[in-house]
Amino acid sequence: xxxxxxxxxxxxxxxxxxxxxxxxxxxxxxxxxxxxxxxxxxxxxxxxxxxxxxxxxxxxxxxxxxxxxxxxxxxxxxxxxxxxxxxxxxxxxxxxxxxxxxxxxxxxxxxxxxxxxxxxxxxxxxxxxxxxxxxxxxxxxxxxxxxxxx
Amino acid sequence: xxxxxxxxxxxxxxxxxxxxxxxxxxxxxxxxxxxxxxxxxxxxxxxxxxxxxxxxxxxxxxxxxxxxxxxxxxxxxxxxxxxxxxxxxxxxxxxxxxxxxxxxxxxxxxxxxxxxxxxxxxxxxxxxxxxxxxxxxxxxxxxxxxxxxx
DNA sequence: CTGCTATCTTACGTTTACGTAAGGAACAGA
DNA sequence: TCTGTTCCTTACGTAAACGTAAGATAGCAG
Numbered sequence: 625x626x627x628x629x630x631x632x633x634x635x636x637x638x639x640x641x642x643x644x645x646x647x648x649x650x651x652x653x654x655x656x657x658x659x660x661x662x663x664x665x666x667x668x669x670x671x672x673x674x675x676x677x678x679x680x681x682x683x684x685x686x687x688x689x690x691x692x693x694x695x696x697x698x699x700x701x702x703x704x705x706x707x708x709x710x711x712x713x714x715x716x717x718x719x720x721x722x723x724x725x726x727x728x729x730x731x732x733x734x735x736x737x738x739x740x741x742x743x744x745x746x747x748x749x750x751x752x753x754x755x756x757x758x759x760x761x762x763x764x765x766x767x768x769x770x771x772x773x774x
Numbered sequence: 775x776x777x778x779x780x781x782x783x784x785x786x787x788x789x790x791x792x793x794x795x796x797x798x799x800x801x802x803x804x805x806x807x808x809x810x811x812x813x814x815x816x817x818x819x820x821x822x823x824x825x826x827x828x829x830x831x832x833x834x835x836x837x838x839x840x841x842x843x844x845x846x847x848x849x850x851x852x853x854x855x856x857x858x859x860x861x862x863x864x865x866x867x868x869x870x871x872x873x874x875x876x877x878x879x880x881x882x883x884x885x886x887x888x889x890x891x892x893x894x895x896x897x898x899x900x901x902x903x904x905x906x907x908x909x910x911x912x913x914x915x916x917x918x919x920x921x922x923x924x
Numbered sequence: 925c926t927g928c929t930a931t932c933t934t935a936c937g938t939t940t941a942c943g944t945a946a947g948g949a950a951c952a953g954a
Numbered sequence: 955t956c957t958g959t960t961c962c963t964t965a966c967g968t969a970a971a972c973g974t975a976a977g978a979t980a981g982c983a984g
Contacts, residue, residue, distance in 0.1 A: 636951095636960075636961075637960090637961070638960065638961080647942080647943080648961085649941095649942060649943065649944085650941080650942065652962095652963095653941070653942060668962095668963095669949070669950080669961095669962060669963075670949090670950065670951095670961085670962080671950065671951075671960080671961055671962075672961080672962090687903060690843070691896070691899055691900060691903055693840070693843045695940075695941090696940075696941070697940085722921045722922045722923050723923050725921055726918055726921045726923045729914050729917060729918045729921075730918065732914065733911065733914055733915070733918075736907055736910055736911050736914070737911065739907055740904065740907045740908065740911065743900055743903055743904050743907065744904070746841070746900060747897070747900055747901075747904070749841055750841060750893055750896060750897055750900070751897075753837060753841055753893055754890065754893050754894070754897070757886055757889055757890045757893065758890065760886055761883065761886050761887065761890065764879050764882065764883055764886070765883070767879060768876055768879045768880065768883075771872045771875055771876045771879075772872045773872050773873050773876045786930075786931080787930085787931070788930065788931080797972080797973080798931085799971095799972060799973065799974085800971085800972065802932095802933095803971070803972065818932095818933095819931095819932060819933075819978095819979070819980085820931085820932080820979085820980065820981095821930080821931055821932075821979095821980065821981075822931080822932090845970075845971095846970075846971070847970085
């Protein structure tokens with residue numbers, strides 16, 4: 625069984641793909657674009673290994689794409705900030721100073737906030753659209769009721 | 775000035791594109807797919823003319839695409855029902871019988887309801903995502919507060 | 925009628941986001 | 955060590971949704 629030195633479970637691309645619901649090709653493509661840490665430790669030509677954090681990240685990407693309709697290019701923009709936090713996250717384990725840990729968290733927060741902003745914006749648009757549709761429906765039903773038919 | 779027999783204003787493709795915020799190519803493409811009434815009265819090889827209803831329809835299509843991420847193919851599915859209501863709408867003007875008018879409205883309602891369903895489904899997914907992001911943010915801030923730094 | 929501008933059709937080009945096939949290593953189990 | 959999976963890289967293929975260019979027409983202004 626494959627494990628890290630810290631005893632963390634590692635997954636191969638087949639498991640990950642199955643689990644997240646994307647193809648292996650998609651995962652490789654995302655990695656190629658730098659959306660996943662290409663810095664994943666593995667020998668060139670050997671099997672990729674993913675941590676739970678990697679899987680969570682992948683899920684996040686898929687969601688941002690499906691729900692918000694972001695392009696992979698736009699995800700790359702968002703990812704740059706995320707990469708930093710990914711990098712910082714690696715330092716987290718070895719970091720013992722509170723000051724450094726605080727710095728790490730502080731750097732990661734804006735990324736999440738940005739995503740929330742995008743979600744909220746989309747929610748507003750949807751609410752607007754919903755209101756219009758509801759109105760339309762109400763008016764149609766009213767007109768229907770005013771007609772002289774059983 | 776170009777008008778219909780009922781005095782309704784008609785628009786050329788340039789105006790429509792500018793107005794709605796899409797290219798002329800997009801409009802022609804949508805028409806080609808049957809998303810807009812290809813039954814628009816015009817001589818082959820002559821200029822297309824659009825009514826306000828056409829413009830509203832186009833706006834609706836664009837929104838369904840951007841907000842819900844529907845493919846043009848999926849829009850075509852939705853459109854079939856809409857075509858019927860489009861067709862019925864034409865008969866509306868000339869229809870005087872309450873019974874017929876009621877029939878027309880009743881046929882158009884399910885189409886709007888279907889769109890509302892799609893909007894609601896998307897809203898639920900977004901709310902879920904929002905909750906997760908908010909949680910994440912809260913936890914990060916809490917951890918930050920518990921660290922021994924000013 | 926003339927000229928100018930907006931549209932028309934036709935048709936090939938482009939980008940995004942993967943799909944898919946080929947040939948060859950890497951792993952895991954017996 | 956053998957062997958059947960699983961994964962690797964490389965590279966060409968593809969579907970969707972338009973972009974773009976060319977040459978011809980239509981419609982309006984004077």
